């Protein structure tokens with residue numbers, strides 16, 4: 392029986408390679424695959440002739456109401472809602488694949504659908520009572536109600552626990568006062584998942600999640616934000632003034648809102664990842680076409696090495712992202728309890744891979760890429776937000792590394808007292824005691840067992856699997872060394888935390904690639920998978936070089952010099968050298 396309490400990455404940091412979490416590579420059940428395939432085809436027929444409209448709506452900064460009605464009629468607001476309430480009952484794998492297909496056509500449309508299902512109403516799905524679900528599911532599925540997720544405030548961005556919006560307990564209702572900033576779908580939504588302080592005013596945290604509807608007196612919406620990208624998607628402030636929210640609208644436990652918010656974001660991350668894969672597939676097709684068509688120096692630019700280098704890397708990035716998005720979507724569908732580190736990794740890797748791809752696709756296109764007539768510049772603008780929202784990639788990197796170090800620190804008995812309390816921080820992980828010290832000893836003696844090998848990777852991938860195993864050992868040694876060196880101060884060593892996090896990101900991504908290629912070889916045979924083998928080889932080579940650099944820089948770095956330069960710049964107020 393599957394043990395759904397296991398986290399692949401948190402086990403990895405504790406010295407165990409729980410390969411059964413990632414192998415075999417997940418597939419959709421045939422019935423859902425058939426439905427999905429029909430949905431994907433219909434999305435293409437709905438959106439494919441709309442390129443010129445998407446360009447116009449980006450300039451106008453709005454999706455027309457008639458087009459949103461078409462999305463409703465198509466059922467796109469009901470993707471994750473049960474069939475008995477008029478939805479499509481998609482799990483995260485099918486949901487993320489659907490968002491991928493929408494994002495191939497336009498990111499603003501994908502975000503309008505995604506903000507509704509990935510975050511706006513996901514709290515209802517994850518934490519709603521049967522009464523709450525039966526009250527709202529039908530209207531959310533039909534799009535009669537569009538949903539939005541309201542966490543961010545002017546003073547509470549990355550530090551989400553510091554929200555100032557207050558929900559005062561008034562017996563049979565909460566009295567809600569405050570405002571929320573940059574809410575996706577704000578101008579379209581009727582259903583808001585709102586996070587407000589329910590604990591004492593002078594404490595941090597103690598948030599609760601509340602369902603607020605637009606028809607409640609005291610709810611008002613700000614003006615449409617004029618944004619860099621995703622211009623046609625609605626982003627507004629949302630204001631609450633003495634809004635009476637009935638007690639039955641509490642979502643999840645009282646004061647448990649921070650956990651509700653984190654669970655929503657984790658569960659919704661396969662949506663962001665799916666959208667990124669859609670964007671990358673579109674860019675790869677555009678770039679390959681341009682590379683073959685455009686002639687310079689008497690030949691197609693695609694024949695030049697530097698163009699091949701860009702396109703080859705795009706393909707590797709896309710394959711790796713798709714593998715990892717599929718894995719975390721499946722972890723969620725199979726009921727794994729803690730995949731927060733894996734989901735954060737996917738958010739980081741997918742948003743950065745899409746950004747690299749958009750940048751290189753525009754470069755491949757040369758000056759035409761800079762023209763608004765073609766979609767490159769719009770995609771570049773649209774995708775930039777993915778590195779910022781739903782937890783900035785910087786803060787998520789800290790979360791990944793600190794979660795691992797917390798687990799390891801707790802496993803190192805001799806470190807326990809000196810580490811006590813250091814993770815008492817909003818980006819903290821939740822500690823699980825692992826038998827780390829014992830594992831460390833077994834690794835140091837070179838003892839190898841199934842629990843610390845990636846034996847399920849296909850034999851043709853043994854060199855890459857060995858690289859994975861070696862890097863895991865080096866990561867454990869590095870984490871151990873960093874903890875011993877810095878003790879409590881590790882929380883302030885963000886340069887080191889970033890390096891640990893980057894190695895962890897690479898390890899998870901590599902494991903997902905190896906799982907995917909293994910499944911392909913087992914299904915289609917080695918000869919048919921020559922290209923996928925090449926992808927695995929390239930990706931493993933990248934991981935090897937990046938990890939070696941990260942390990943080396945833990946001890947040999949110019950971190951203190953860089954910090955001194957930044958601090959000097961704060962003092963002087965800017966760059967102080969001029970050649971004049």
Ligand SMILES: Cc1cc2nc3c(=O)[nH]c(=O)nc-3n(C[C@H](O)[C@H](O)[C@H](O)COP(=O)(O)OP(=O)(O)OC[C@H]3O[C@@H](n4cnc5c(N)ncnc54)[C@H](O)[C@@H]3O)c2cc1C
Pocket residue numbers: 506539540541542543547548549550572573574575576618621626776779780781782783784785786789885
């Ligand atoms: C278009 C758009 C749509 C959005 N949609 C929604 C939505 O639907 N719902 C919602 O609730 N929010 C939404 N947001 C808000 C978004 O989630 C936040 O912008 C994001 O969480 C970052 O917060 P911030 O902008 O306040 O940045 P800040 O928290 O001020 O961060 C600024 C910089 O400081 C860095 N930083 C912060 N803390 C640390 C630290 N401890 N260590 C190192 N570096 C740090 C960050 O990484 C970042 O680089 C949206 C934003 C935009 C722009």
